[in-house]
Amino acid sequence: SQTIHQWPATLVQPVGSPLSLECTVEGTSNPNLYWYRQAAGRGLQLLFYSVGIGQISSEVPQNLSASRPQDRQFILSSKKLLLSDSGFYLCASAGQNYGYTFGSGTRLTVV
Amino acid sequence: DQQVKQNSPSLSVQEGRISILNCDYTNSMFDYFLWYKKYPAEGPTFLISISSIKDKNEDGRFTVFLNKSAKHLSLHIVPSQPGDSAVYFCAASPGNTPLVFGKGTRLSVIA
Numbered sequence: 001s002q003t004i005h006q007w008p009a010t011l012v013q014p015v016g017s018p019l020s021l022e023c024t025v026e027g028t029s030n031p032n033l034y035w036y037r038q039a040a041g042r043g044l045q046l047l048f049y050s051v052g053i054g055q056i057s058s059e060v061p062q063n064l065s066a067s068r069p070q071d072r073q074f075i076l077s078s079k080k081l082l083l084s085d086s087g088f089y090l091c092a093s094a095g096q097n098y099g100y101t102f103g104s105g106t107r108l109t110v111v
Numbered sequence: 112d113q114q115v116k117q118n119s120p121s122l123s124v125q126e127g128r129i130s131i132l133n134c135d136y137t138n139s140m141f142d143y144f145l146w147y148k149k150y151p152a153e154g155p156t157f158l159i160s161i162s163s164i165k166d167k168n169e170d171g172r173f174t175v176f177l178n179k180s181a182k183h184l185s186l187h188i189v190p191s192q193p194g195d196s197a198v199y200f201c202a203a204s205p206g207n208t209p210l211v212f213g214k215g216t217r218l219s220v221i222a
Contacts, residue, residue, distance in 0.1 A: 004154070034209060043117075043214030044155070044200060059209075090154050098143045098204040102154030 002027040006091050006103030013110055019064075019078040021106050023091030026072070032094040033074040035066055038105075039087040050074060086110045114138045115203050117213035126222045130188040134201030134213055137182065141203040145210070146175060146186050149198045158199070159186070191220045 003026040013019060025031055035047040046059045048066035056066050063082060067075045074091055086109050092100040116135045124130045134144075142163040147155035161168040161175045161184065168175050174187045188195055201213040 041214070044212035046209050049209050098210065099145060099157045099160065100210060105152065105154050107152065
C-alpha cells in the first residue's frame with residue numbers, strides 16, 4: 001500500500017514570504033500525484049496534478065506553482081505568499097479503483 | 112460550476128441511529144463515486160466507493176446508494192457511533208482525470 005509523507009505539519013508565514021511544501025510517496029512507482037487545498041467553506045479544491053516527472057497541470061490561476069523533480073516527489077511553491085493562500089494543503093497519490101491516498105496535510109497560516 | 116454538491120454543511124445524529132449523508136452531481140460522465148472521511152488536521156481517508164454500474168455497495172456499517180437517473184448518491188451509516196464524527200466528502204471520477212470533490216458534510220454523532 002502507498003504512504004504519503006508531507007511536511008511540515010503546520011506553518012506560519014508572513015505575507016510576501018516564499019513557500020515550499022514537499023510531498024514524497026512510498027510503495028508505488030510512477031503515481032499520479034495531486035495537490036489539494038481545503039479552505040474554509042470551500043471543500044477540497046484541486047490545485048495541481050502530475051502524471052509524471054516534469055509534467056504539471058494547473059487547475060486554478062494563482063500565485064502557486066508545482067514541480068515534480070523525481071518520480072515520487074511533488075513540491076508546491078510560491079515566491080510571495082498572499083493572505084488568501086492560507087489553508088490546509090493536502091498531497092495525494094492515485095491508487096487502485098480511482099481512490100486516492102492522502103498525506104496528513106500542512107496547515108498554512110499566512111499572517 | 113460545482114459538479115459535485117453536498118448541500119448539507121452539517122448533520123447531527125444520536126448515537127445508535129442512522130446517519131444519511133447526501134450528494135448530488137451534474138456530470139453524467141462520472142462513472143465512479145467515492146466517500147472519504149476526514150478528521151481535523153488529518154488527510155481524508157477512503158471509506159467506500161461505488162461504480163456507476165451498481166446501485167448499492169455495502170461494507171459493514173456503511174452503505175452507499177446510487178440513483179443514476181436522479182444523479183444522486185447517499186451514504187448510510189448504521190448504527191452511528193461517536194467515532195464517526197468527522198467531515199465526509201463525496202467524490203466523483205469522470206474516468207482517468209482527477210477526482211472532483213464536494214464541499215463536505217460535518218457529521219456529529221451525539222452520545
